[in-house]
């Protein structure tokens with residue numbers, strides 16, 4: 222290394238960073254030099270200008286040569302010439318262990334000024350050990366120059382943009398992996414990032430205002446914002462954040478509605494009867510604190526009404542300020558309706574629409590419409606008595622009069638005077654609207670006519686005629702298996718005391734002569750055992766559907782898990798119904814995990830008939846798209862009192878007319894359907910119009926225990942505020958015990 226063509230600039234430090242810096246520097250200095258025709262940066266030397274045969278030595282300790290170089294540009298011969306050997310160089314390097322040096326900082330100064338000057342470069346990365354030691358100084362330097370710095374293990378990075386805490390590309394220990402994240406998650410992350418950017422902009426806007434001359438105490442708040450953004454935002458900042466979020470929600474809503482898919486969905490939604498009442502409903506809700514809505518099956522009350530509120534709030538630029546809760550009596554309906562509404566809004570679940578049921582839910586920071594079970598809202602009300610932040614509460618399927626719904630009404634009625642801005646909307650398919658309206662001081666009532674595709678109802682006499690099935694006293698014994706024999710015997714044993722409905726059913730049967738039916742059907746009807754569920758009859762009806770009817774799924778309403786599992790076992794042993802290539806047999810019961818319950822919404826493979834065995838949990842609010850046939854056994858498990866054992870128990874009882882209509886309504890929601898009621902029409906006519914509220918059929922002692930566990934004060938006082946309270950004397954008797 223004794224002669225060079227051109228300038229040789231050499232230094233005794235072996236850092237490649239020196240040389241890259243030198244090369245950058247020289248490139249800069251010589252950019253206007255027309256004589257320059259070679260420019261090369263190698264490991265230890267930099268050669269410049271082939272026409273000059275001089276070698277210049279760079280002093281090793283620092284970058285003061287910078288000035289010399291500048292001078293050299295003007296007076297090329299003034300720099301010192303020096304020759305050196307490789308060995309010498311190595312020695313020099315080993316004898317001077319890397320230390321925090323002024324040279325290093327000078328070098329960084331230069332690197333950073335180059336970085337700032339060069340528009341294309343975003344960052345400087347250095348793996349130099351020495352940089353790590355000087356990191357604090359480099360960091361201060363970067364900050365002074367308006368740059369960001371971070372150290373990742375052994376690597377120092379200075380950047381024009383803020384740096385993350387972790388850089389996978391600079392992590393030698395863990396190789397980079399490509400991770401595919403679901404689109405919904407990606408959208409959520411994007412949403413959160415956007416929100417963060419909005420908030421940062423707002424804060425910086427606010428900081429600018431403060432710097433313009435307002436007080437400084439808010440500055441402290443701003444500094445802490447990153448730790449827990451919302452808790453440190455004062456009212457006005459929060460208002461601005463929400464305004465921005467509302468605007469974004471409006472843009473997104475409009476974009477979806479204008480898209481081809483959104484347009485198609487909107488057209489469908491406009492075809493539902495609820496749409497015609499939209500304006501009237503919105504006005505009524507705006508003007509009254511409580512509104513009672515009765516909407517017949519399929520009119521769109523569950524999926525549309527809460528959505529109308531959300532949409533109109535978003536459209537008026539107040540989307541982020543509203544928070545709507547819609548209760549459902551069951552987990553599966555909360556989940557299914559939330560999924561449907563999210564689809565109708567062109568969003569993944571958990572965006573503006575979410576759901577929450579016991580132990581699970583999908584809900585994001587931007588969720589403004591939440592479907593939950595009545596139990597979840599009741600629990601929340603007990604810890605948050607004012608329902609702070611909630612603007613609208615929808616209580617759906619109120620006609621079912623479950624215990625939670627009745628309790629909810631008591632607590633909400635108590636809350637309304639304290640929250641005059643809160644809106645309460647009671648909804649039901651078949652509702653005794655006057656009763657609810659008078660409970661809430663004459664709240665306005667709105668009725669929406671129903672919409673279903675035509676559903677043909679076949680009662681027992683019709684289906685015996687169609688199928689030719691013969692009922693005998695032997696083929697109506699439901700097979701619960703050996704270990705459950707006691708239940709069958711108990712069921713078949715004559716009841717000492719008939720309840721009202723059983724007596725009505727018997728009367729109706731005695732009065733009917735089924736004249737217009739064949740002798741075979743009449744004989745069958747004479748043998749009909751009303752106390753049985755009729756597993757064999759169900760099997761015959763399912764066979765008839767599979768063999769003779771058009772394609773479409775079948776939904777069979779049973780009373781509980783016991784019937785469902787025993788019938789499933791029986792059907793699985795059947796040559797046709799148990800053939801998995803021809804029948805997909807599914808079950809749905811309250812004790813199943815939600816993920817298992819969700820399977821009922823999945824489509825069966827082609828040419829395979831889906832049969833779903835479900836309890837009355839599939840009776841309201843849910844739409845199984847491919848259901849064409851409904852089989853209704855006419856019974857449901859109800860809480861009753863077992864006097865013999867002095868305990869409350871769940872026993873199969875006749876359903877109400879309202880329930881039968883709801884069951885029928887599960888067919889015909891997206892196409893015409895058929896409903897097979899496994900009881901005669903005269904029995905249907907003898908059913909009670911509505912079911913007795915759970916509050917009135919639950920034994921008082923267990924009711925009182927429930928109230929105690931809710932910690933809502935005196936039992937008697939609480940129950941006296943109910944829509945239909947139990948006898949006060951009986952209540953005081955039990956609560957005193």
Ligand SMILES: Nc1ncnc2c1ncn2[C@@H]1O[C@H](COP(=O)(O)OP(=O)(O)OP(=O)(O)O)[C@@H](O)[C@H]1O
Pocket residue numbers: 493516517518519520521522523524525561649650672841842843844846886890891
């Ligand atoms: N998951 C779904 N897939 C396809 N269409 C659906 C779905 N959910 C609802 N729909 C359609 O929207 C209509 C209205 O459904 P919605 O649940 O709002 O009715 P509803 O008035 O609450 O009736 P119900 O009380 O009987 O459930 C249905 O009749 C059906 O046509």
